[in-house]
Amino acid sequence: MYNKGTIIPGLIIFVLFVTFPIWFNGLSAAPAPKPEMPPGGEKKCVESAEYMRANHMQMLNDWRDNVLRDDNRTVVEVEGKKYRKGLQQACMQCHTNKEKFCDNCHTYAAVNPYCWDCHLTPKEAASKGGTR
Numbered sequence: 186m187y188n189k190g191t192i193i194p195g196l197i198i199f200v201l202f203v204t205f206p207i208w209f210n211g212l213s214a215a216p217a218p219k220p221e222m223p224p225g226g227e228k229k230c231v232e233s234a235e236y237m238r239a240n241h242m243q244m245l246n247d248w249r250d251n252v253l254r255d256d257n258r259t260v261v262e263v264e265g266k267k268y269r270k271g272l273q274q275a276c277m278q279c280h281t282n283k284e285k286f287c288d289n290c291h292t293y294a295a296v297n298p299y300c301w302d303c304h305l306t307p308k309e310a311a312s313k314g315g316t317r
């Protein structure tokens with residue numbers, strides 16, 4: 186009844202089949218993005234990196250409402266340095282390279298926030314001599 190000649194190959198095929206999602210993903214997924222950390226040497230974000238990864242979109246919405254609806258431009262303090270709530274005034278002060286930080290992930294995740302239709306990237310701001 187038991188045929189050694191088919192058990193081993195059968196087992197190998199079974200293992201390959203069961204682990205298919207693991208090695209298939211390893212082969213086909215693009216490498217996860219590595220956003221460039223602030224070139225200014227800052228070590229901390231306004232919240233933990235984990236929190237920021239999950240919630241920065243919501244935080245930006247909340248900040249916009251705080252500033253524009255409630256006129257609340259509270260200052261956030263990170264490592265003793267103060268930043269005014271805002272996209273240019275906080276986030277981009279540390280994450281000065283939008284292309285290598287924000288875009289790095291967004292391209293990977295295929296999201297394209299329209300914020301930059303109006304808000305200047307640090308690069309644009311520098312070339313126009315503005316702050317926003």
Ligand code: HEC
Pocket residue numbers: 245246248249252253270271272273274298299300301302303304317
């Ligand atoms: C149609 C133009 C436009 C678009 C698109 C836009 N904004 Fe704004 N945003 C403004 C203007 C104008 C202000 C007011 C600037 C001020 O008074 O400080 C503002 C203010 C803000 C503020 C508060 C203060 C500041 O200067 O940063 C935040 C935060 C903000 N926007 C985030 C965003 C985000 C995030 C997006 C994309 C999801 C976005 N905005 C898209 C025009 C725009």
Ligand code: HEC
Pocket residue numbers: 220222223227228229230231233234235237238241244245263268271272275276277278279280
């Ligand atoms: C004081 C400088 C500073 C400010 C202001 C700041 N960040 Fe950060 N941000 C950092 C640093 C440093 C890290 C890495 C922190 C770590 O690894 O613990 C980081 C991490 C992140 C991450 C996670 C990146 C990753 O791959 O783990 C996101 C997303 C992010 N920031 C978005 C934002 C946004 C959006 C804003 C504005 C609402 C902002 N940051 C404001 C310095 C800053």
Ligand code: HEC
Pocket residue numbers: 220238241242245276277280283286287288290291294296297298299300
């Ligand atoms: C660690 C990766 C990562 C980094 C770094 C990052 N983002 Fe994002 N961002 C995402 C992902 C993923 C989404 C889509 C989330 C979703 O749809 O739930 C997103 C969505 C957004 C959205 C909402 C867009 C929409 O259409 O809903 C805004 C606004 C945004 N990011 C702003 C920023 C800004 C500004 C920076 C740079 C300061 C930044 N992000 C850096 C991963 C990142």
